[in-house]
Amino acid sequence: MPDLIAQGKRRQDRWRRRLPALSPPIVLGREAGAWSIAWDPCVSRHHLQFRMRDGLLVVERLPQARNPVFFRGEAVDQCQLEVGEHFVVGDTTFALVDHRAEVSIAAPVPDNQQTFSPGYLREVGFRQAHQQIQALMRLPDILADTEIKPELYGRLVDLLLTSITSSRGAAIVAADALSGPDATSMRVLHWDRTDGVLTQLQPSATLIRESLTTGQSIVHAWHRRTVSSESLQQQEFDWAFCTPIPGADCRGIAIYVAGETGTSAPADALHDALKFVELVATAVGNACDMRALRQQAAALSHFFSPPVREAVAAAGVDSALAPRETEVSVMFCDLRGFSRRSEQQAADLFGLLQRVSEALGLATHEILEHRGVIGDFHGDAVMGFWGWPVLDGDRVTHACRAALAIRDAFETAADSSQPIFSGFRSAIGLATGVAVAGKIGTVDQVKVTAFGPVVNTAARLEGITRIFDVGIL
Structure with a gap:
């Protein structure tokens, strides 16, 4: 794409910007962020807008602009520039150029x-x-x-x-x-x-x-x-x-x-x-x-609660996330009604994905709200755990309270007027035991999760909630 060069009276009054290929109209003026002309008092705060269209730079003077835009020697409210042409506002010239710069191996040996x-x-x-x-x-x-x-x-x-x-x-x-x-x-x-x-x-x-x-x-x-x-x-x-x-x-x-x-x-x-x-x-x-x-840190916020993020920041990512054996409380939360909905919405998979994401969001929010860690997603289910990377003597309490909060959130959402949650219920399995928690995986892919029999136990408990017709087991 071409560049737009702005050059004022003084040598230092200048910038060069690459024009984006596809973008909404860009505003240029004395207070226009990266496209500001702060040195020229003849330029209004928001003077004109422009965009590339079919290889031409289309320039339009904004109604609040005090001074004209000159193109080919005439004052205009709108113009279209080809590469090599320019327009003028006040004491600043704006040139549309298409000069590329490439690294060269042809430079002579320095003296x-x-x-x-x-x-x-x-x-x-x-x-x-x-x-x-x-x-x-x-x-x-x-x-x-x-x-x-x-x-x-x-x-x-x-x-x-x-x-x-x-x-x-x-x-x-x-x-x-x-x-x-x-x-x-x-x-x-x-x-x-x-x-x-x-x-x-x-x-x-x-x-x-x-x-x-x-x-x-x-x-x-x-x-x-x-x-x-x-x-x-x-x-x-x-x-x-x-x-x-x-x-x-x-x-x-x-x-x-x-x-x-x-x-x-x-x-x-x-x-x-x-x-x-x-x-x-x-x-x-x-x-x-x-x-x-x-x-x-923003990426970690999707997986860790604030107290856990603080511990990670204090100890360093590599140290805090290193795998280690510890006692954890694990939650396995599944969306009931997902299979039926996936059959009904087979022609609208993106719509189904949005609904599932919103529903799982209720669960992940409560896990993080109760000091837990998001361990993994398994289709229509989410796994969370407590007791790592910081020791948590109240991990069982936190896991149980999170499970109750998830159950209540789904019941409230199902009774609301939001159709996105209709037909979904939560099924939760909880287990406590020894696991290896931390960055776990292969050379090609690593996850922050927990690994061990206790995770399988939580998943099995979630599966048999159907037998006992309960939401939490």
Whole structure:
């Protein structure tokens, strides 16, 4: 898909965003999130909306916009742009471009190469601290406001190009594999260049591979006399450096910056730039890891009650979820009426799935509400247990109270006006005994569950509730 480039009067008033192929209309304005034009007072808070349609960018001025949209020299309320065209609002030009960036193995051997470890860059100070601190003050807002990674990459590239005065191009790059001589496993996630050159950016595969392999910032520099018209240096860059983004969530991702320093020695001229990018990379890596941990915690919330989640967070996932033998109370809860409903709704399986999911949700809610763990789902049945990963002296009481609450919830739902629960009843088997609980499974698939005869006993007790015509046994 094409990109939309916004460029104001000043060099730093700029961004480049990839246009989504299929999306509702996107609003652009002075306060429009990732599509904001904060630098131009002529742009209203919500000035226009646009979307891609049949390869054209369809732009529509919003009624509340104070100033016109100019397209091909005329004020318009609506226009359609082809790639290569632009429109103007106030002092900002918006260009529709379709330039791709690809990692290249054609970069010449650098005349100079220097390596800087993260530890070294942390120890040295900024030479122009005020300028870099001003730029770093923007980083927390970028990390806090941007949850989607493609948007994060775009705003990071904007920050790099507007903060490093000698930069002319920047990219966020990723390597799926670091072995082999070619660049087929490397991708450019987002890029931009501010030197007015319309050709694509071609980051050096060699530089990216060396940086990611060593985990250090590496600078490549070329003398002007070595510039080759067939190489990366056609873009008039005389230096480039690459800095890995640390952390598990950003493994294999790096920041790539290229530009020109004139007659200055690259290492001296890039001193502050290297330290600045190292700080940015560290902050981004830490933020992404924290975001991943929050997502893991949200995923765990579907299986563990809050007290159990707190124990897992305190001990660490690997330690807390390690399989161990312990005494547990197990519940096996089955939906009565499922077989009959599945026959009746054979032509509407998605509808049946929704009904079963809603019904099982009544059971899982009560298991979690009573400090239990969701162990597994077996078709129309759910297994929960108590006594792991934290010892629970009241596990039997919690399991029994959860069973009574599930029975009451189904009875209440069946008597309500909600047809989704009609025809369903609960059948529950409870058993207490020794089991192995934790992360259990094979190399290919792991579940957090309990394993042992007590689980089979609970399932059998649920099965014979029919014989005694009771809901809980």
